[in-house]
Amino acid sequence: MNPSQRTVAEVGEFALIRRAVAGRSQPDTTLLGPGDDAAIVRASDGRVAVSTDMLVQGRHFRLDWSSPHDVGRKAVAQNAADVFAMGARPTAFLVSLGCPPDTLASVVEGISAGIGEAAEALGAGVVGGDVVQADQVVVSVTVLGDLEGRAAVLRSGARVGDVVAVAGELGRSAAGLALLSAGVESSAGADHDNPLVAVHRVPSPPYHCALAAVDGPGGRATSMTDVSDGLLADLGHICEESRVGMDLSGAALRADADLVAVAERIGVDPQDWVLTGGEDHAFAGTFPAGTALPAGWTQIGLVRAGSGMSIDGTPVTGAVGWQSFSV
Amino acid sequence: MNPSQRTVAEVGEFALIRRAVAGRSQPDTTLLGPGDDAAIVRASDGRVAVSTDMLVQGRHFRLDWSSPHDVGRKAVAQNAADVFAMGARPTAFLVSLGCPPDTLASVVEGISAGIGEAAEALGAGVVGGDVVQADQVVVSVTVLGDLEGRAAVLRSGARVGDVVAVAGELGRSAAGLALLSAGVESSAGADHDNPLVAVHRVPSPPYHCALAAVDGPGGRATSMTDVSDGLLADLGHICEESRVGMDLSGAALRADADLVAVAERIGVDPQDWVLTGGEDHAFAGTFPAGTALPAGWTQIGLVRAGSGMSIDGTPVTGAVGWQSFSV
Numbered sequence: 001m002n003p004s005q006r007t008v009a010e011v012g013e014f015a016l017i018r019r020a021v022a023g024r025s026q027p028d029t030t031l032l033g034p035g036d037d038a039a040i041v042r043a044s045d046g047r048v049a050v051s052t053d054m055l056v057q058g059r060h061f062r063l064d065w066s067s068p069h070d071v072g073r074k075a076v077a078q079n080a081a082d083v084f085a086m087g088a089r090p091t092a093f094l095v096s097l098g099c100p101p102d103t104l105a106s107v108v109e110g111i112s113a114g115i116g117e118a119a120e121a122l123g124a125g126v127v128g129g130d131v132v133q134a135d136q137v138v139v140s141v142t143v144l145g146d147l148e149g150r151a152a153v154l155r156s157g158a159r160v161g162d163v164v165a166v167a168g169e170l171g172r173s174a175a176g177l178a179l180l181s182a183g184v185e186s187s188a189g190a191d192h193d194n195p196l197v198a199v200h201r202v203p204s205p206p207y208h209c210a211l212a213a214v215d216g217p218g219g220r221a222t223s224m225t226d227v228s229d230g231l232l233a234d235l236g237h238i239c240e241e242s243r244v245g246m247d248l249s250g251a252a253l254r255a256d257a258d259l260v261a262v263a264e265r266i267g268v269d270p271q272d273w274v275l276t277g278g279e280d281h282a283f284a285g286t287f288p289a290g291t292a293l294p295a296g297w298t299q300i301g302l303v304r305a306g307s308g309m310s311i312d313g314t315p316v317t318g319a320v321g322w323q324s325f326s327v
Numbered sequence: 328m329n330p331s332q333r334t335v336a337e338v339g340e341f342a343l344i345r346r347a348v349a350g351r352s353q354p355d356t357t358l359l360g361p362g363d364d365a366a367i368v369r370a371s372d373g374r375v376a377v378s379t380d381m382l383v384q385g386r387h388f389r390l391d392w393s394s395p396h397d398v399g400r401k402a403v404a405q406n407a408a409d410v411f412a413m414g415a416r417p418t419a420f421l422v423s424l425g426c427p428p429d430t431l432a433s434v435v436e437g438i439s440a441g442i443g444e445a446a447e448a449l450g451a452g453v454v455g456g457d458v459v460q461a462d463q464v465v466v467s468v469t470v471l472g473d474l475e476g477r478a479a480v481l482r483s484g485a486r487v488g489d490v491v492a493v494a495g496e497l498g499r500s501a502a503g504l505a506l507l508s509a510g511v512e513s514s515a516g517a518d519h520d521n522p523l524v525a526v527h528r529v530p531s532p533p534y535h536c537a538l539a540a541v542d543g544p545g546g547r548a549t550s551m552t553d554v555s556d557g558l559l560a561d562l563g564h565i566c567e568e569s570r571v572g573m574d575l576s577g578a579a580l581r582a583d584a585d586l587v588a589v590a591e592r593i594g595v596d597p598q599d600w601v602l603t604g605g606e607d608h609a610f611a612g613t614f615p616a617g618t619a620l621p622a623g624w625t626q627i628g629l630v631r632a633g634s635g636m637s638i639d640g641t642p643v644t645g646a647v648g649w650q651s652f653s654v
Contacts, residue, residue, distance in 0.1 A: 031374055035568070036482050037412040037552055038378035038472060043370030047358055050454065051365035052469055054423035056461045085364040096381035096467045127377065134383045140423045140467035142379055145365060155363050225364055241362070 008108055009101035013131045016105065020112035020129070029091040029146070030125035039127035041092045041144055049145035049152065051082035057137035065180050068107045070201040072114020075141045080122055081205040081226035081281040083145030087153045087214035090124040092144040098134030111139060122207070150214050153285070158223040158242035162286035164301035165293050167209030169199065170231055171255060171270065174277025175262050176200030182266045196262060205281035209296035213283070219291025227284055230276040232309050232316055235284055239307060242286075248301035250312045275311075335435055336428035340458045343432065347439035347456070356418040356473070357452035366454035368419045368471055376472035376479065378409035384464035392507050395434045397528040399441020402468045407449055408532040408553035408608040410472030414480045414541035417451040419471040425461030438466060449534075477541050480612070485550040485569035489613035491628035492620055494536030496526065497558055498582060498597065501604025502589050503527030509593045523589060532608035536623035540610070546618025554611055557603035559636055559643055562611055566634060569613075575628035577639045602638075 008016060017034070026033045032040035041048075053075070055061060061071045080090045095115055097108060108131065119126050124143075176196035205226065213221040223242055225234045231253075235246055255263065255270035263270035286303055287293055309316040335343060344361070353360045359367035368375075380402070382388055388398045407417045422442055424435060435458065446453050451470075503523035532553065540548040550565045558580075562573055582590070582597035590597035613630055614620055636643040 032479060032481070036479075037409040038376040038415065038470075040413070040474070040479055041375050041377060043373055043375045046370055046373055048368050048370045048375045048471065049365040050368060050419070050421060050469075050471065052421040052423050052455055052457055052467070054425055054457050054459045054461075054465070054467060056425055056459055056465075058462075059460050082364040086367070088365065092377070094377060094379040094469055096379050098381055098383055098465060128379055130379055130381050132381045132383055133386050134381075134465060135385075135462050138381070138383075138425060138461060138465050138467075140379070140381060140465075142377075142421055142469040143365075144375065144377065147367070152359060152363075152367055154359070 004104065004106035004109055006105050007101060008099055008103045008105055011105045016108055016131050017129065019109065024116045024126060025120070026125040027091070027123050030127055033125065034128050039092070041127060044146055045149045047147055049083045049086050049088040049147060050142065051079060052140065052142040053079050054138065054140045063107065063137070066201045068110025069114035071139065072111040073118040073202045075139050076115050076118035077203050077205055077281055078228060079141045079143035080207065081228070083143050084205065084207045084210035085224050085226040085283060086145065086147070087150050087210070087224070088145030088147045089211070090122050090143050090145050092125045092127045093119050094127060094142045095129040096132070096140040097129065098132045098138040100135060101133055103137065107137065115141070153214055153221050153224040155223050155225055155238045155241040158238050158244050158286040158303050160244055160303050160305050161289045162222055162303040163289055163293070163299050164235065164246050164248065164286055164303060165297040165299050166231070166282050166284045167296040168206040168282030169280050170227065170253070170282055171259055171273030171277040171280070172196050172199040173203055173279040174273040175259050175270070178266055178268065178273070179262060196258060199280065203279060203281045206283065206296055209294065210283045212294035212296060213285055216294040218294035219287040221285040221287055224283060224285035227280055227282040228278050230278045231284060232275050236309055238286065239309065243307070245304045245306035245308050245310070246301050247304050247310045247313060252298065252300040331431065331433035331436055333432050334428060335426055335430045335432055338432045343435055343458050344456065346436065351443045351453060352447070353452040354418070354450050357454055360452065361455050366419070368454060371473055372476045374474055376410045376413050376415040376474060377469065378406060379467065379469040380406050381465065381467045390434065390464070393528045395437025396441035398466065399438040400445040400529045402466050403442050403445035404530050404532055404608055405555060406468045406470035407534065408555070410470050411532065411534045411537035412551050412553040412610060413472065413474070414477050414537070414551070415472030415474045416538070417449050417470050417472050419452050419454045420446050421454060421469045422456040423459070423467040424456065425459045425465040427462060428460055430464065434464065442468070480541055480548050480551040482550055482552055482565045482568040485565050485571050485613040485630050487571055487630055487632050488616045489549055489630040490616055490620070490626050491562065491573050491575065491613055491630060492624040492626050493558070493609050493611045494623040495533040495609030496607050497554065497580070497609055498586055498600030498604040498607070499523050499526040500530055500606040501600040502586050502597070505593055505595065505600070506589060523585060526607065530606055530608045533610065533623055536621065537610045539621035539623060540612055543621040545621035546614040548612040548614055551610060551612035554607055554609040555605050557605045558611060559602050563636055565613065566636065570634070572631045572633035572635050572637070573628050574631050574637045574640060579625065579627040
């Protein structure tokens with residue numbers, strides 16, 4: 001019998017880990033890979049950037065909407081975006097996976113493969129992990145990153161007069177999720193052709209733009225974050241940490257034709273996806289006025305004195321993004 | 328109303344994180360603490376040791392048997408033991424916490440406080456985390472450690488003729504768990520007086536012994552691990568990685584009077600707890616023959632050629648330790 005069609009209880013924890021690790025190469029930053037009490041990763045400049053995220057089945061993903069492989073790739077993307085948003089490059093991922101004992105081994109293997117392939121594409125290793133029994137599938141990923149001698153770009157560095165800019169797509173993941181939720185798209189194979197649904201399943205953060213914002217020929221970002229909770233929420237974090245406000249341009253944030261078309265089918269305002277949709281993992285940040293924006297970045301507003309966000313001068317009120325315990 | 332008596336859904340993710348972080352000091356290894364996309368931790372010798380573990384309610388802990396504070400302290404201990412077992416010292420912890428929306432905020436706060444206090448006692452920071460919605464309480468902890476210029480002690484370094492030794496207690500956590508499981512102890516306050524139950528709730532790994540094994544006046548360990556799955560299982564990992572066998576001394580591993588007394592009440596063999604009980608997080612390792620063992624270490628056997636474990640010459644067979652998907 002194909003072992004992937006057996007359950008995780010039948011295959012066992014140690015065999016699952018062995019199979020997840022087997023055949024995966026490690027970059028030269030992995031000084032000691034999985035298999036001992038801890039892994040050892042190079043931290044070339046004596047500092048390590050580190051972030052962690054937990055994805056829960058039914059809350060952050062559905063296995064009838066995303067393949068296990070998609071879930072693994074998305075987990076890597078959202079963690080990688082966090083270290084790129086500091087101006088660092090990911091070196092290593094650790095993965096803890098909880099699942100019910102009757103989960104097919106193929107689910108665990110798919111998630112592991114997605115994580116492994118996405119990490120490898122970034123030049124990073126998967127250096128450790130854990131597989132445990134839980135009532136639902138839970139994927140907890142930690143990423144380590146190397147600043148390679150650069151100063152980190154913090155959320156607290158925005159200054160009044162700076163240009164607010166984004167790199168990457170906004171609202172497309174939220175639109176894809178709305179399509180799935182509305183049942184307009186079935187869980188059958190044809191979904192894969194819808195680019196918005198594909199973005200929801202596996203975002204493609206423009207990692208090179210984050211590095212260009214710290215190391216490129218253009219201006220250096222004074223603050224940066226990835227858009228995980230929604231543009232207004234994440235820029236709001238920069239405002240709070242930097243003790244500034246921001247005025248955004250409605251025209252620069254207009255929903256494109258793809259979003260408008262889908263919004264009409266579902267009967268919602270596509271602008272909400274652009275302003276409050278998370279999970280695209282675009283990068284948003286601020287740059288000194290008068291400097292050229294790095295490649296891939298587009299101006300969407302200006303940093304102003306005060307606090308909070310406004311659009312074309314009108315203050316934004318109400319819920320602006322993802323909350324873990326919202327209904 | 329006391330906010331701790333409200334549910335996590337009422338308090339909200341961001342407020343929970345703010346309250347978990349508030350008032351907690353950071354060691355000087357924390358170059359940038361929580362609140363940005365990633366934290367930044369010093370890695371003084373250009374390497375970082377890293378390990379992760381996931382604890383699931385009902386599987387790894389029960390909130391009627393352990394307080395939230397206990398759960399947090401135990402999560403830190405088991406992760407810290409992993410980096411000490413490499414010869415490293417913990418510098419930072421990251422915590423992802425999943426829980427149902429109707430969980431009392433006091434549960435999340437208790438776990439956070441236990442983690443924070445235990446990390447602080449180790450001189451380490453809690454530098455990041457995540458709070459998400461899940462069907463049960465799930466605590467995922469990642470630890471970073473600093474080797475401080477030392478060579479890591481691997482599981483693969485045991486050599487034929489080496490002395491096998493342990494530092495710390497064996498079987499006491501398993502005995503405490505057996506007491507709780509047998510219902511001999513109630514969940515009322517009086518439990519706290521039973522030292523075996525207390526060890527199950529919060530192990531006290533002899534961290535200084537792990538460092539003495541790499542940096543002390545005695546012999547340097549040729550291999551080391553922490554005892555998390557059970558002594559035979561964890562020494563078995565050293566045997567596999569080092570391609571050696573081990574013969575242990577039954578006399579050196581005899582259950583003490585505390586264990587014998589409890590085993591008689593429950594009607595089991597206390598020797599099983601010593602040999603296969605996990606979660607004490609003792610340290611086990613091997614040392615060159617003829618060198619003095621570091622303080623706190625006791626000889627329990629010898630490394631021999633071949634493979635597998637034997638006790639007084641008799642091969643050990645059958646299940647020897649914790650399996651994540653055992654019934």
